[in-house]
Amino acid sequence: MVRTRFAPSPTGFLHVGGARTALFNWLYARQNGGKFILRIENTDEKRNTEEAYKVIYDGLNWLGLDWDEGPDKGGLFGPYQQSERSAIYEKYLAVLEAGGHVYEDGGAIRFRSPRKPVIVEDIVCGRIEFDMSNPATHPDMTIRRPDGSWIFHFVNVVDDIEMQLTHVIRGEDHLSNTPKHVELYQAIGATPPKFAHIPLILNHEGKKLSKRDGGSSITYFLDLGYTPEAVANYLCLLGWSPGANRELLPLSEILSLFDLAGINRRNAIFDLDKCFWLNGQHILHMSLERFEELALPFVEKAGVPFGTTEALRPALAIVKPKVKHLSDVPDWIGFLFTEEFPFDPEAVTKSLCKPGAGDRLQALGSALSGLSDWTHPAIEARLKETAVALGVKTGELVHPARVAVSGRSVGPGLYEMFEVLGKERTLARFERARGMAA
């Protein structure tokens, strides 16, 4: 039975690198019918707020990564937060003491390295031999502070043993720590899990992605209106490829194609542009129902007076193929639900104030007023007939009409806007715009 884990420290911040580590662990567990465990590494008491836990839960849930055991879910191997596992650590410390593997040093307890070469067989990085003979570069690690609190390396290994993890999939920044961990496994008399160290995510300067970098936090994507499907898709593309030049894929398909051994060893630079593109693609291809589900919170938060979800649906339908961020949706649909929408001065100058624009708008209005079939194709046909009758290019009608109806020069398709708005409101807006027109 495969058992993997994500073991974040509750810092109040879910790093995209952490999210990707979680994703890879989740994928591997799920595709092998195994268990995915969430363990909170908070040996440092300060990092223990409810809010910090929530950030982790929310981030994982948002990405669609569910866990089988964790602080909130329980499980056979709990507790799942290190602050509550001290008795277990005491027990393992006793084992090390009995084996003569530890000694005291200034009140702290250190593990005495056997000083033998350690071989790590890594699924991603291959076979690596570490020379542990030099105490200067491989000092005996401290496992417990004088105040009794525990150090990461020790509790991490103990928990992985106790929780019966079979695979440790983590960032490559831990590769150099792995021989230390293996020494601990051996001293305890446990078989080490399989290791897979995945490449790091770097910023545009090629440095480890830090908190200061845009897009380093999962909340960044949540707030800007990225879809979880796009972010998960993008994240798994960093260091891994589904092959066949494929890139745009749903999580369900990633699940069937994912392969731990196929992960490369190169650190990857995070490219927001590509993530952005992927987001637009996922929005474009998702169902309208899913789009509604994702967009609704943004629309509500912005206070768009859409009335009922039934009324909102057609509006969402016409912006879905265009919008790249969920957070853009309110701006893109707001004018459909109020007469108080703003007019972009530049658009007014450019289209409405053009000589003859008012007359053309009036002509279009009267042509459209006789139209009984108020649907996109019929509206389009009538507008084009009108252009021909007036002897002007279609654009001469389209541009002023767009501004009259939406206040801006960029937006959903014109005929779609007319259709959603309905005849009365469309024509009324024409009338109003004539007041601004030349």
Next chain:
RNA sequence: GACCCUAUCGUCCAGCGGUUAGGACACCGCCCUUUCACGGCGGUAACACGGGUUCGAAUCCCGUUAGGGUCGCCA
């Protein structure tokens, strides 16, 4: 500094001894078109360097250089 990992277009990913070195993002043209998108077509752009091995290296080996990581009583 020591140790570990890495090295293909600006970026991500293919390639795993013989390819006109492929795809995607970004960028630049053109087409489609009611704007913006979407879509289509085309273009610019890469095997870090030096030695080997081989009939033949982006692919294998060694070195150099560069980048990253680790060397905590942080996690």
